[in-house]
Amino acid sequence: EDPSSYANSFTQQTRVNDADLLPLINFMRFLEQADDDTFEKELPNYLDVDSFATYLAVNAMLVNTDSMLGMNNNYYLYYTEETEKFTLLMWDANESFGKLGGSASYDLSLTNTQNGIGNRGGMGGGQNALLTRFMANEKFKALYEEKIQEVYEKAFISGAMTEAIDQYSELIRSVN
Numbered sequence: 533e534d535p536s537s538y539a540n541s542f543t544q545q546t547r548v549n550d551a552d553l554l555p556l557i558n559f560m561r562f563l564e565q566a567d568d569d570t571f572e573k574e575l576p577n578y579l580d581v582d583s584f585a586t587y588l589a590v591n592a593m594l595v596n597t598d599s600m601l602g603m604n605n606n607y608y609l610y611y612t613e614e615t616e617k618f619t620l621l622m623w624d625a626n627e628s629f630g631k632l633g634g635s636a637s638y639d640l641s642l643t644n645t646q647n648g649i650g651n652r653g654g655m656g657g658g659q660n661a662l663l664t665r666f667m668a669n670e671k672f673k674a675l676y677e678e679k680i681q682e683v684y685e686k687a688f689i690s691g692a693m694t695e696a697i698d699q700y701s702e703l704i705r706s707v708n
Contacts, residue, residue, distance in 0.1 A: 533557060545608065555611050559618060563661045572669050579662070580619040581672060587620045588663070589679035592640050593687065598627035601642065604660050640680055642667050 535553040542556065559578045566574065575581055587607070591599040599606050599622070608621040642663075666672045687693045 542609070555616070555618070556609070563665065568665075568669070571665055572671055575666075575672070576617075578618060580615070580617050581666075581675065583619045584662075584666065585672065585675040585679040586683070587622055588642070588666075588676050589683045590622065591625075592642060592680065593683050594625060594628040596625050596628040598624070600660055600663055642676070 535557070538553055538556065542553075544553075562571075562574065562578055588601070590596075591601050597603060600620070606622075606624040608623065610619050610621050611617070612619065667676065
């Protein structure tokens with residue numbers, strides 16, 4: 533309940549002079565205390581679950597273990613006052629394609645607790661309760677699996693990823 537107890541795990545990046553962490557405190561309490569049925573029913577009241585599933589799918593497809601999926605860092609938990617919900621914003625994906633862990637293969641089911649589900653804990657240590665509970669829920673896991681297919685189709689099957697790589701490769705070649 534004490535906002536100062538969040539100082540080691542959360543750094544407020546916007547509205548720095550506004551220390552109202554009540555939405556975050558309520559969300560953390562919900563993650564810790566809600567039983568499984570309540571979690572499934574009420575998570576959409578706290579979190580944009582569609583964008584969260586997309587965030588997970590993009591990071592999994594990019595083998596970005598320097599994210600919530602591995603090191604449990606390099607994301608922002610953003611609260612929107614209009615919707616009164618959190619969403620995750622991805623950033624610092626320079627370690628994608630297995631660069632951090634040395635392997636470009638990854639278990640897309642996110643069930644490998646040695647390399648997934650935020651088990652390595654990142655700077656704050658410990659598991660990520662949101663990710664663990666989200667993937668343990670059949671409804672949310674199915675949403676994640678839909679997003680994996682959608683990301684795969686839009687980025688890889690469509691040729692968009694290859695097109696972007698070719699475009700940037702040509703740009704690099706033109707100046708080097």
